[in-house]
Amino acid sequence: MDRETVSKVAKVARLKLTDAEIEQYAADLEDIIEAFAVLDEAPVVEEYDLGPIKVEDILREDVVCRDSDPAELREVMGTKDDWVRGPRLS
Amino acid sequence: MKIGLEIHVQLPTRSKLFCGCSTAGETPNSSVCPTCLGLPGSRPFLNRQALEMGVLIAKFLNCKIADRVWFARKTYFYPDLPKNFQITQYDSPLGTDGHFTVGGRSIGIWRVHIEEDPGRIRRVGRSGEEVALVDYDRSGIPLVEIVTAPDMSSPAEARDFLTDLIIELRRLIGVTGEEQTMRVDANISVGEERVEIKNITGMRNVEKGLKSEVNRQTKMLAAGKRIVRETRHFDEERGVTMPGREKEFEEDYGYIGEPDLGTYRIGPLAASMAIPETPLVRAARLSKEWRMGDQAARQIVLTDWALADMFEILAAKVGGEAAMSWTMGPLSSSWKDLRGRLLDLKGGIVDIVVSVASGEMTDSEGRMRISALSSGKEAEAPGENEGDLDAIIVQLVDEHPEVVKDYQGNERAANFLIGQVMKAMRGKYSSKVVAERMKKELEKRV
Amino acid sequence: MTTFPTADQLRSIDERHQVFCERLEDPLALDQGTFHFSAKDNLCSRGFQARAGSRILKGYRPPFDATPIRKLRESGGLLLGKTNMDEFGFGTFSTNSGFGVPRNPFDPERSCGGSSGGAAAAASLIPQHVALGVSTGGSISCPAAFCGVIGLTPTYGRVSRWGLIDYGNSLDKVGLLTRTARDLERYLPVISGPDPKDPTSLTQPVLDMRGEVETVAVPDEALVGLSPEVAASFREALKELERNGVKVREVKMPSLRYAIPAYYILATSEASTNLARYCGMRFGAMNQEFDQGFNDFFAQTRSEDFGPEAKRRILLGTFSRMVGFRNRYYMKALQVRQLIIREYRRVFDSCDAVLTPTMPFVAPRFDEIARMRPLEMYQADFLTVPPNLAGMPHLSLPCGYSHGMPVGMQAVTPQWTEGSLVGLARFWEEEFHYRFPEVMV
Numbered sequence: 001m002d003r004e005t006v007s008k009v010a011k012v013a014r015l016k017l018t019d020a021e022i023e024q025y026a027a028d029l030e031d032i033i034e035a036f037a038v039l040d041e042a043p044v045v046e047e048y049d050l051g052p053i054k055v056e057d058i059l060r061e062d063v064v065c066r067d068s069d070p071a072e073l074r075e076v077m078g079t080k081d082d083w084v085r086g087p088r089l090s
Numbered sequence: 091m092k093i094g095l096e097i098h099v100q101l102p103t104r105s106k107l108f109c110g111c112s113t114a115g116e117t118p119n120s121s122v123c124p125t126c127l128g129l130p131g132s133r134p135f136l137n138r139q140a141l142e143m144g145v146l147i148a149k150f151l152n153c154k155i156a157d158r159v160w161f162a163r164k165t166y167f168y169p170d171l172p173k174n175f176q177i178t179q180y181d182s183p184l185g186t187d188g189h190f191t192v193g194g195r196s197i198g199i200w201r202v203h204i205e206e207d208p209g210r211i212r213r214v215g216r217s218g219e220e221v222a223l224v225d226y227d228r229s230g231i232p233l234v235e236i237v238t239a240p241d242m243s244s245p246a247e248a249r250d251f252l253t254d255l256i257i258e259l260r261r262l263i264g265v266t267g268e269e270q271t272m273r274v275d276a277n278i279s280v281g282e283e284r285v286e287i288k289n290i291t292g293m294r295n296v297e298k299g300l301k302s303e304v305n306r307q308t309k310m311l312a313a314g315k316r317i318v319r320e321t322r323h324f325d326e327e328r329g330v331t332m333p334g335r336e337k338e339f340e341e342d343y344g345y346i347g348e349p350d351l352g353t354y355r356i357g358p359l360a361a362s363m364a365i366p367e368t369p370l371v372r373a374a375r376l377s378k379e380w381r382m383g384d385q386a387a388r389q390i391v392l393t394d395w396a397l398a399d400m401f402e403i404l405a406a407k408v409g410g411e412a413a414m415s416w417t418m419g420p421l422s423s424s425w426k427d428l429r430g431r432l433l434d435l436k437g438g439i440v441d442i443v444v445s446v447a448s449g450e451m452t453d454s455e456g457r458m459r460i461s462a463l464s465s466g467k468e469a470e471a472p473g474e475n476e477g478d479l480d481a482i483i484v485q486l487v488d489e490h491p492e493v494v495k496d497y498q499g500n501e502r503a504a505n506f507l508i509g510q511v512m513k514a515m516r517g518k519y520s521s522k523v524v525a526e527r528m529k530k531e532l533e534k535r536v
Numbered sequence: 537m538t539t540f541p542t543a544d545q546l547r548s549i550d551e552r553h554q555v556f557c558e559r560l561e562d563p564l565a566l567d568q569g570t571f572h573f574s575a576k577d578n579l580c581s582r583g584f585q586a587r588a589g590s591r592i593l594k595g596y597r598p599p600f601d602a603t604p605i606r607k608l609r610e611s612g613g614l615l616l617g618k619t620n621m622d623e624f625g626f627g628t629f630s631t632n633s634g635f636g637v638p639r640n641p642f643d644p645e646r647s648c649g650g651s652s653g654g655a656a657a658a659a660s661l662i663p664q665h666v667a668l669g670v671s672t673g674g675s676i677s678c679p680a681a682f683c684g685v686i687g688l689t690p691t692y693g694r695v696s697r698w699g700l701i702d703y704g705n706s707l708d709k710v711g712l713l714t715r716t717a718r719d720l721e722r723y724l725p726v727i728s729g730p731d732p733k734d735p736t737s738l739t740q741p742v743l744d745m746r747g748e749v750e751t752v753a754v755p756d757e758a759l760v761g762l763s764p765e766v767a768a769s770f771r772e773a774l775k776e777l778e779r780n781g782v783k784v785r786e787v788k789m790p791s792l793r794y795a796i797p798a799y800y801i802l803a804t805s806e807a808s809t810n811l812a813r814y815c816g817m818r819f820g821a822m823n824q825e826f827d828q829g830f831n832d833f834f835a836q837t838r839s840e841d842f843g844p845e846a847k848r849r850i851l852l853g854t855f856s857r858m859v860g861f862r863n864r865y866y867m868k869a870l871q872v873r874q875l876i877i878r879e880y881r882r883v884f885d886s887c888d889a890v891l892t893p894t895m896p897f898v899a900p901r902f903d904e905i906a907r908m909r910p911l912e913m914y915q916a917d918f919l920t921v922p923p924n925l926a927g928m929p930h931l932s933l934p935c936g937y938s939h940g941m942p943v944g945m946q947a948v949t950p951q952w953t954e955g956s957l958v959g960l961a962r963f964w965e966e967e968f969h970y971r972f973p974e975v976m977v
Contacts, residue, residue: 006851012342013808013854014167014815014831015847016839025851031911032852036797036865045871050160051706051736052692052877052927053951055352058735062103062139065110068123072599077127077818082118086169086222086817087826087833089213124600128813130593130701130820131580131602135735163809167834174812174834221826344857346805346866349706352735 001030092284093248093300094240096275097255098233100207101143102264106230107206108134108177115227126206126230128172133350136161140204140232143263144184145360147234148202150262150368153185157357161348166341169222170208172229178205180345184356190238192251198239207231240277240284245300248276252293257392258368276300280307283317287331290324299324303331372398380410386418393422396432403440408447416443420457424464435463438520450505451521455512459521479524482514483507483531497532504528570612573723574658575668577618578625579710580699581605584615588701589623589651591634592841593820602699603734604668604710604727611726613666619654623843624807625672625703627651628913629905630679632845637902641683641973642941646899649679652713656683659713660972666723667713672703673799674920676711677932681894681944684934684971686961687713688720691951692927693740696731702810704803707924715972717961721745724954740952747955748963749888749947752782755789758892758919769936769943770893776967777891785887791872791879795922798872800914801856801865802925808853811846814838848910877926884950889960892919894932894944923948931957933964937971 006026010017017025077084106113106126115121124132148155162180188199209229213220236255242248256272259265274296276287287303290296302324307317321334367375369391376398377387391398400421404413421428421439428435442459445451451459486507487494496503504525511524575581578588580598587593601609609615622632630638630653638653640646641660648657652669656679659667669676671689680687688711695710702708712723725745731737754774759767774784816823816837823837842850856865883890896916905913923930928948935945949956 001855005855009851009855009858012344012858013812013850014835014838015842015850016835017847021844021847025848028848028910029852029855031909032800032914033855035911035915036801039794039797039801039865039868039872042791042794042798042868042872042875045874048870048874050347050349050352050870052873052925053736053739055693055736055739057354058136058352058738059138059141059354060110060135060732062105062137063110064105064112066112066123067110068599070120070122073122073124073127073129074119076129076597076599077119078822079119080223082120083212083223083225084119084209084818085826086211086224087823087828087830088215088219088221089169089211090218090220090829127818129598129818130586130588130596130813131598131600131699133698133734135733165809165812167812167815167831169817169830172813172818173809174815175809219827222830342858344805344809344854344859344862346809346857347706347870349806350734350736352739 001026001033091243091304092240092279093242093245094277095238095242095248095251095296097236097238097252098273099236099256099259099265100271101140101204101232101234102266103137103139103143103232105137107137107140107204107232108230111230113231118225119227121227122229126172127226134177134348136351136354137232141354141356142359142363144202144204144234145356146263146363146365147236147259148185148188149360149363150258150365151185151188151190151199151202151236153188153199153202155185155357155360156182158182158353158355159184160353161351162345163348164343164345166343168208170211170224170229172209172226176206176208177348179203190251190255192247192254195241195247197241197251200237200239202234202236204232204234207233240279245297245304248300249293249297252296254370256293258370261368261395262366278303278307279317280304281311281317283319285317285319286321287324288321288334295324295326298329299331302329306331369395376401380405380414382410382414386414390414390417394425394429396429397422397425400436400439403436404443407440407444412443412447420460424461427464427466438463441522445521452509455509455521458512462518479511479515479519479527482511483527486510487531487535494532494535498536504532570614571664571666572614572616573608573666573668574616574619574655575602575605576652576655576670577621578670578701578703579605579618579668580701581615584618586618586701587635588625589621589633589635590842590846591821592814592837593701594634594841596820598699600699603696603731605699607726608668608723619652619658619667621654622651623846624701624811625651625670625675626807626845626849628674628678628916629900630654631902631905632843634843640899643899645901646941647682647902647905649682649895649899651675651679653679655713656680656685656687659683659685659715663715665714666719668727669711669713670700671709671711671924672707672803673924674917676713677894677920677930677944677946678917680713680932681934681942681946682899684942685713685715686717686720686934687711687932688724688954688957688961689924689930690724690728690954691740691929693736694743694929694952694954695727696729696734696737698731698733702806704806705810706806707799707803709924715970717958717965720958720961724958743954745955745958747953748959749949749956750782751785751887752777752889752891752947753785753787753883753887754891755787755792757789757792761896761918762893763897765938766893766895766897766943769938770945773935773945774891780963780967784891787883787887789879789883789890791875792918792922794872795876795925796915796918798869798876799917799921799925800852801869802873804849804853805857805866805869806853808850808857811842811850814842873925876922880923880926880928880948881950888949888956890923890948892946894919894946898938898941898943919946927951929954929957931961933961934970935968942971
């Protein structure tokens with residue numbers, strides 16, 4: 001885990017790191033990833049799931065229901081004329 | 091030349107893909123809830139209808155249907171994406187490896203999956219410095235994504251593909267709207283290298299965008315230049331493609347499974363589904379069954395589904411050729427008026443066509459009768475104000491004693507008088523009614 | 537930089553404090569079948585901010601109640617307040633909060649444990665209090681052990697996660713921290729059950745509160761790396777259990793060595809996507825500098841308002857799922873989870889529960905924590921992570937005291953058998969005398 005990898009990962013994650021942070025995280029993550037190499041020894045398991053319990057075919061019917069108030073939600077988001085404000089697109 | 095398409099079509103559900111919000115938001119941010127806004131602590135819950143529509147489309151496109159599927163988080167950052175990840179399908183699409191036939195050519199379908207739409211951005215401010223105003227009513231709208239193999243060989247063929255696909259989807263799952271329903275990413279390579287044109291709305295623009303890209307690439311190759319692999323955008327107003335400018339680097343989507351949803355056994359679901367006959371499939375069947383031209387069959391089916399039903403009823407009685415001429419002639423020209431009252435009129439129409447075919451009625455009378463049906467002047471049962479009908483019958487019978495005579499030997503002799511009455515009444519009464527009255531009058535005199 | 541509260545703020549803090557005390561001391565309320573509870577700050581509720589220990593959620597007031605909070609309120613519960621925690625649950629000592637550090641009720645120089653540190657402190661300090669905690673990799677067991685209370689982490693999916701601010705969705709569980717088995721009996725059925733707002737809660741079987749533990753398995757792997765005082769307390773507890781007729785078996789669970797990496801990879805992979813939404817728009821810390829390009833705009837808020845451990849885990853999680861690393865880390869971790877679930881099931885064929893100490897040491901001092909490397913902190917969870925990874929219910933009980941600091945032991949039972957754990961808690965309470973700190977008012 002070198003500084004370059006940390007910088008690349010930080011960019012993907014939209015984190016701006018100082019040089020000192022990059023230095024620190026590179027060292028921490030190197031330490032961690034090295035210890036995690038033990039996973040390579042674990043046997044291959046063909047069947048796996050996304051969670052620890054079986055959750056299958058849980059579906060809701062196509063029914064419109066409203067249990068929250070959009071006006072209140074707009075207030076939480078601080079809308080302007082009902083629009084949510086965001087940054088420049090370039 | 092090779093062209094491949096990634097097509098996004100909105101699934102016509104009432105509620106969104108992962109929450110109960112209506113898909114019909116009006117003012118900005120009026121159809122939103124914690125889930126489609128990605129508020130901390132909210133969770134997705136899959137809409138059964140959307141999943142079933144997706145599976146039906148995959149099956150219709152002859153895909154291999156997965157037995158078990160799950161959803162994935164595709165992480166990228168953009169102001170219209172509330173969670174900054176999109177719930178989509180990555181390593182387990184609904185279907186793979188299908189095909190769809192257009193103009194006699196089979197186009198490969200690589201995959202079919204469903205996913206949520208992001209919000210809608212309105213750009214305000216000076217060009218190049220626009221800030222975003224976001225409406226999340228679209229966030230969570232269900233989409234199906236269909237990815238084709240690069241099997242199309244011209245922009246026109248790509249357009250035909252989209253046209254035919256949407257015709258079929260409209261019938262299959264009730265997709266509504268035309269151009270705006272469809273968003274397409276198109277891959278095109280004239281030479282070796284592939285260029286992607288992102289986010290084109292509507293099939294006409296797909297063809298235009300591809301044409302302009304063909305021109306650009308052809309000119310570059312002719313000039314001995316290399317085509318660079320890149321992503322471009324289609325500028326609708328100027329009708330040309332432009333290099334993409336928004337992404338400053340290649341996103342790494344870092345797909346992981348969506349643990350809040352679990353998995354879905356769609357294999358058994360797909361097996362239990364019957365695919366209803368779609369317009370182009372029906373047109374192909376009609377053209378084969380009744381030995382008619384592809385274009386004619388397509389025209390009947392595309393004019394209206396019920397018109398094609400009418401055709402099939404008539405064809406069974408009078409054969410394909412006659413049914414075709416009635417359907418595409420008198421019926422289709424007044425179809426607008428007939429369609430609304432079809433349940434009442436169907437029997438009458440069949441009678442007329444059968445009568446003409448059997449020679450009981452002349453062709454021109456038949457046409458007149460159809461036109462009377464469509465104008466609504468026709469009355470099936472005699473009413474109080476039918477004095478005019480009786481009067482003219484009496485008058486005609488009086489004028490033609492020879493018919494009364496002939497009638498005694500052959501009831502068909504009445505047809506001459508019936509025809510006269512029909513002509514005089516300009517189709518105001520059905521031949522059935524007229525025939526009954528005429529028979530009554532003649533019987534009196536026998 | 538520390539900012540000092542203004543006179544107005546002090547007054548309002550004092551008023552709130554007074555309301556808090558009055559509510560606590562209202563015996564009438566309790567007589568009428570009502571009770572008071574607190575909720576970890578990553579559970580949303582109307583009337584309170586929900587910050588999940590993060591500055592990036594400062595000022596966020598959720599417009600809805602988390603299901604467990606709603607259910608407790610509907611059963612007569614009075615939500616007293618929100619308890620402090622490591623930012624988004626990222627920590628073992630509650631030292632990673634954006635809003636101060638809770639202190640251990642037995643020794644203020646020591647940690648409460650984490651990440652439900654505030655919840656454990658509340659349960660330890662306030663008689664007849666029920667604290668809602670949340671565990672992803674041990675965040676209920678650990679602070680329960682350090683603060684000398686009972687901590688129950690139900691099976692994954694037993695309690696709805698609607699309104700829980702996500703850390704790792706396939707691991708997060710809402711549970712209880714209390715002083716007594718009776719409270720578990722009372723409140724677990726209240727917060728449990730299928731919830732149409734959380735699909736993963738809808739496959740659970742009916743909660744069965746019966747059950748007991750007659751045979752326990754102690755894995756060899758769990759007895760390595762313990763501090764002498766924890767090892768001694770745990771040995772004593774095993775003897776006490778045997779004296780009371782419980783059979784103790786030694787077993788081997790070799791897959792447990794993969795639990796820590798698999799857990800940290802899955803948890804941070806999921807966390808790094810969950811945390812993508814915090815970007816200066818819509819809720820929490822709002823960036824007003826709209827004239828920046830969106831990448832800079834997002835990066836600004838995220839860089840300023842996430843704490844150092846949150847950034848570390850975002851980096852680790854983003855790395856683990858990136859092209860080129862995904863198969864080796866994320867996909868492999870998914871497989872290892874199944875491996876560990878199978879290993880537990882094998883042990884449960886012949887035993888009712890797996891028993892280990894909860895933490896390898898007693899609550900450490902803050903100066904000790906400051907010297908630990910991140911990897912050392914992660915590895916301190918080696919006993920609490922396996923049942924969390926496997927979605928198995930587990931319980932931490934006080935089992936001894938060393939120099940006045942509580943030691944905890946942890947029992948794990950098969951999925952959906954919370955009743956056995958409650959039975960164990962009831963039984964243990966009769967055999968072992970719990971100590972609680974003196975409350976200073």
